[in-house]
Structures are given as structure tokens and as C-alpha cells.
Amino acid sequence: MQVSILCGGKSSRMQSEKGLVLYQNKPFIEHIIEAVLPISSNIQLVTNTNDYDYLAYRKIKDIIADKGPLGGIYTALVHSETEMNLILSCDIPLISTEILLELIENHGTNFDVSVFKDNDRIHPLIGIYPKKILPVLKEAIDVNELKMMRFISNVKHQLIPITDAKRDLFKNINSVAELNELNTNLS
Ligand SMILES: Nc1nc2c(ncn2[C@@H]2O[C@H](COP(=O)(O)OP(=O)(O)OP(=O)(O)O)[C@@H](O)[C@H]2O)c(=O)[nH]1
Numbered sequence: 001m002q003v004s005i006l007c008g009g010k011s012s013r014m015q016s017e018k019g020l021v022l023y024q025n026k027p028f029i030e031h032i033i034e035a036v037l038p039i040s041s042n043i044q045l046v047t048n049t050n051d052y053d054y055l056a057y058r059k060i061k062d063i064i065a066d067k068g069p070l071g072g073i074y075t076a077l078v079h080s081e082t083e084m085n086l087i088l089s090c091d092i093p094l095i096s097t098e099i100l101l102e103l104i105e106n107h108g109t110n111f112d113v114s115v116f117k118d119n120d121r122i123h124p125l126i127g128i129y130p131k132k133i134l135p136v137l138k139e140a141i142d143v144n145e146l147k148m149m150r151f152i153s154n155v156k157h158q159l160i161p162i163t164d165a166k167r168d169l170f171k172n173i174n175s176v177a178e179l180n181e182l183n184t185n186l187s
């Protein structure tokens with residue numbers, strides 16, 4: 001299974017490349033790769049900068065620039081060699097192999113997209129996406145309808161519930177304040 005990590009955002013809240021900020025002295029991206037490796041070493045990073053060149057995984061640039069995570073997923077799927085794809089954002093340093101396996105194992109074959117849902121929200125950037133949804137993604141980009149939630153509602157999708165106890169694993173860290181809190185509370 002192809003795994004794609006989206007590293008193409010503007011990091012405007014973090015103000016430095018989000019995938020490379022440190023949690024427990026290790027860049028976020030390396031935490032994520034570590035969680036992924038027991039599942040697949042077929043990893044590609046969707047990034048528009050050279051900041052990730054030190055990592056020995058394939059880097060690909062957004063085919064259509066500035067289309068947000070949806071555009072990143074589009075690029076990931078165009079380059080993917082497998083029908084089924086695990087898509088991850090670069091700002092989830094607490095993600096674990098176990099929870100990713102839970103997603104993969106619960107992905108029903110009669111659904112196209114599978115994403116986690118907790119009590120508050122859906123997590124579209126920890127998800128299973130098939131190559132066959134590429135035309136739907138392209139259409140969304142063409143009409144500039146870039147909201148992930150809107151996109152998901154337009155495809156056959158499965159919401160996989162997660163318990164409150166596991167919620168922290170999904171924490172996405174967007175700002176310096178959130179990063180400081182993470183490093184203070186959880187290290
Ligand atoms: N490839 C690609 N990934 C993107 C793009 N925009 C956002 N992402 C990724 O999508 C995930 C979630 O995006 P955001 O939380 O909005 O990240 P961001 O845009 O870098 O940060 P903000 O500027 O603070 O919103 C992160 O992994 C980003 O790297 C894009 O245009 N291209």
C-alpha cells in the first residue's frame with residue numbers, strides 16, 4: 001500500500017515548516033514515518049520545498065499548486081502505484097502504528113474513502129483513499145471547492161469511530177503554543 005504524507009501547507013500558524021518541528025527532539029515527519037514503517041515502506045512525501053531532502057523517501061510536488069490538502073491528495077494519488085492509499089498529514093506526531101492498522105483493518109471494501117471520527121469531528125487527513133476517486137478530486141479542484149468535508153460527503157465514505165481514550169493520538173499540532181503544550185505535557 002502506498003502511503004503519502006502531505007507536507008505542502010503554508011504552516012502559517014506554526015511559522016516554520018510544520019513537518020520538521022520537534023516533538024521529543026525528533027521532527028514530526030520522523031514520528032509519522034516511524035508509525036508507518038511497520039505497515040509499509042512505500043512512502044512518498046508531497047512537498048513543494050527541499051526541506052525534506054534529507055529523508056530517503058520519494059518527494060513529489062503539487063501538480064496543481066495552492067489547492068490545500070485536497071490538492072495534496074490529488075497529487076499523491078496521481079503518483080501512487082497502488083489502488084488503496086493511506087493519506088496522512090504532517091502534523092500528527094502522536095499517531096501510532098496500532099491506530100493506523102485499525103483504520104486499514106476496518107476499511108470496508110464497499111466504501112471508497114475511510115476516515116476516523118471522534119465525538120467532536122472527522123479526521124480527513126488520516127484516511128484511506130483509492131486512486132479511483134481521482135476524477136472527483138480533479139472536479140473539486142477545477143471548481144475550487146477545496147473543503148475536505150465537502151469532498152468526503154461527495155464520495156462513498158465510511159466513518160470509523162474512535163474512543164475518547166485514543167483521541168490524543170490524532171492531535172494535530174498547528175501552532176507554537178500547541179507545540180509547547182505538547183512538549184510540556186506529554187514528554
Ligand atoms: N501537498 C500539499 N499539502 C498541503 C497543502 N496545504 C496543506 N497541506 C497539508 O495538509 C495538512 C493540514 O494542513 P494545515 O493544517 O492547513 O497546514 P498548513 O496549511 O501548513 O498550516 P496553516 O497555514 O497554519 O493552515 C498538513 O499536512 C499540510 O502540510 C497544499 O497546498 N499541498
Ligand SMILES: [Mg+2]
Nearest residue numbers: 009010011068
Ligand atoms: Mg492550511
